[in-house]
Amino acid sequence: MRVFKKSLKFFAAVLVSASAFLLFSNGTLANNISWFLSPSDPFNQNWSITSSITTDDNWDNVMSIIGYRGDDLTASTGTDPQTILADGAATPVDVIANQSNPNTNNTGGVAEFDGIANPTVALQGSGTADAPHLVIRLNKKSCPDTKFVSISYKVRDIDGSADNAVQPVALHYRVGDTGSFINLPEAFIPDATDPNTATKETSVYATLPHIPLGQDLIFLRIMTANAAGNDEWVGIDDISIGCFAPTAASVPVGGRVVRGKSQGVSRATVLITDEYGGQISVRTNAFGYYRFDSVPAGETYTVRVVGKGFATDPQLITVNQAIEDLDFVVD
Numbered sequence: 001m002r003v004f005k006k007s008l009k010f011f012a013a014v015l016v017s018a019s020a021f022l023l024f025s026n027g028t029l030a031n032n033i034s035w036f037l038s039p040s041d042p043f044n045q046n047w048s049i050t051s052s053i054t055t056d057d058n059w060d061n062v063m064s065i066i067g068y069r070g071d072d073l074t075a076s077t078g079t080d081p082q083t084i085l086a087d088g089a090a091t092p093v094d095v096i097a098n099q100s101n102p103n104t105n106n107t108g109g110v111a112e113f114d115g116i117a118n119p120t121v122a123l124q125g126s127g128t129a130d131a132p133h134l135v136i137r138l139n140k141k142s143c144p145d146t147k148f149v150s151i152s153y154k155v156r157d158i159d160g161s162a163d164n165a166v167q168p169v170a171l172h173y174r175v176g177d178t179g180s181f182i183n184l185p186e187a188f189i190p191d192a193t194d195p196n197t198a199t200k201e202t203s204v205y206a207t208l209p210h211i212p213l214g215q216d217l218i219f220l221r222i223m224t225a226n227a228a229g230n231d232e233w234v235g236i237d238d239i240s241i242g243c244f245a246p247t248a249a250s251v252p253v254g255g256r257v258v259r260g261k262s263q264g265v266s267r268a269t270v271l272i273t274d275e276y277g278g279q280i281s282v283r284t285n286a287f288g289y290y291r292f293d294s295v296p297a298g299e300t301y302t303v304r305v306v307g308k309g310f311a312t313d314p315q316l317i318t319v320n321q322a323i324e325d326l327d328f329v330v331d
Contacts, residue, residue, distance in 0.1 A: 033063065034217065035136075035137070035241075037140050037149065037241065037243050038142035038276070039143065039147060039243055039276030039277070041142075042240060042244070043064065043136070043239070043240070045062070045065060045239040046238050047114070047119045047121050048119060050112075050114035050119050053097050054097055054098065055097055056095065057092070057094060057095055058095070058097075059093070059095060064136055065135070066093060066134070066135050067095045067109075067134050068089065068092065068094055068110070068132065068133055068135065069091050069129045070084075070088050070091050070132045070133055072091070073088050073091065074131055074225060075130075077227070077228050078166070078227055078228040079225045079226070080168060081168055082168075082183045082185065084170075085172060085181045085182070087178070088135075088221075089135070094110045094132065095121070096109065096110070097114075098112065099111050099112060099114070100113065100114070100115025101115070102122065102198070103159060103161040103198075105233070106124075106230075107124075107126070108125060108127075108226075108231060109126065109128070109132045110133075110134070111233065113158060113235070118156075120156060120158060120237045121134070121235065121236055122233040122236065123224045123234055123236065124224070124231045124232065124234070125226035125231040126226055127226065129226065130225065130226050131226070133222060133224075134221065134222045135220070136219070138218045138219070138220065139217055139218070140211065145213050148208060149208040149211070149241065149242070149243050150205070150206070150207045150242055151187070151205070151206045151220060151241050152203065152238075152240045153203075153237065153239040153240070154202065154203055154235075154236075155201070155204060155236060155237075156198075156235035156237055157193040157197070157198055157199065157200040157201070157232065158233050158235045159193060159198055159232035159234075160196065160197055160198035161196070162195055162196055163195065163229070163230035163232050164193075164195035164196075164229065164232075165193065165229040166227055167193045167227050167234055168188070168189060168227075169189040169202075169222065169224050169236075170184075170223050170224075171206055171221070171222055171223075172184065172220070173220050174219045176215065181219070184206050184208075187204045187205075189202050189204065192234045193234060220241070222236050242278070244278055244296075250294040250297060251294075251322045252292060252293050252294070252295070253291070253292045253295045253319060253322070253326060254289070254291035254323065255289075255290065255326035256288045256289050256290070257288045257290065257305050257328045258288050258327065258328070258330070259330055264285075264288025265284060265288045265330060266285065266287070267283050267284060268284045268288070268290075268305050268307035268330075269306045270284065270292075270303065270304075270305050270328075271303065271304055272292060272295065272301050273302045273314075274300075275300060280292065296319070297320055299318070299319060300319075301317055301318075302314040302315065302316055305328045305330065307330065310330045310331060312328050312330060
């Protein structure tokens with residue numbers, strides 16, 4: 001489940017980041033702050049606020065993310081990034097700020113494209129940038145032991161040129177400050193790009209294995225590698241990380257929203273909220289029916305319906321098995 005409401009913790013983190021900027025002139029240190037995950041406070045990052053990156057190689061205003069060029073993490077062209085697991089923090093911190101044309105920019109590394117219709121930070125391999133990557137630093141101390149850390153993001157082909165490399169993208173993780181990373185094979189994209197078009201988008205969803213209490217510092221790493229042929233820019237966008245995946249199975253929850261005895265209410269929004277404030281929603285169809293395909297079992301939720309000119313009172317439910325008849329009658 002995702003929560004998009006900004007919390008006081010977020011603003012406190014921004015103030016801490018600003019203080020770090022005053023103390024350090026190097027983006028590596030100034031950005032060395034963890035986002036504290038909790039069920040009600042996931043980490044979300046898109047790149048619509050284009051003032052976050054304004055200077056080359058400076059990540060001071062981007063919470064918990066740093067880009068690295070990945071020089072010499074591999075000596076071969078066309079290396080599978082799933083196999084590049086060494087720490088890359090000693091390679092150059094990298095971002096080429098304020099770019100506008102992925103089709104003609106062949107520099108490679110990490111770049112911020114804020115002059116395109118949907119701004120993003122992107123990766124491109126090259127002879128110098130052997131394994132460019134983003135590192136996200138998190139702390140899961142506030143994530144209950146019954147939850148798992150879940151990750152989602154989009155990988156966007158933003159290069160509309162004739163370049164046609166096989167551009168793979170991998171996701172790694174590491175527990176603790178040092179050591180090699182571990183590959184997450186379910187998140188691997190064998191080729192994130194197509195030639196002559198910049199429309200391909202691939203959504204990634206992954207869950208970390210259970211990490212015991214007390215091992216709180218987590219690093220996530222999204223990486224591509226220098227491909228055979230002319231590398232293409234791939235945007236890493238709409239990043240969302242939270243502790244919303246429970247150990248219990250998930251079940252469907254559905255029903256109908258009606259007016260009077262039988263008139264279905266179309267396009268009403270049904271919201272399910274868990275005990276931590278995490279929320280998911282769906283809309284009813286033309287006949288008033290709705291369905292959540294995957295709701296974590298073994299938990300208690302509040303459910304309410306909001307539509308044009310009405311809102312129902314919250315209804316408390318405990319989900320132990322599939323529910324197909326959670327109906328609402330509105331005035």
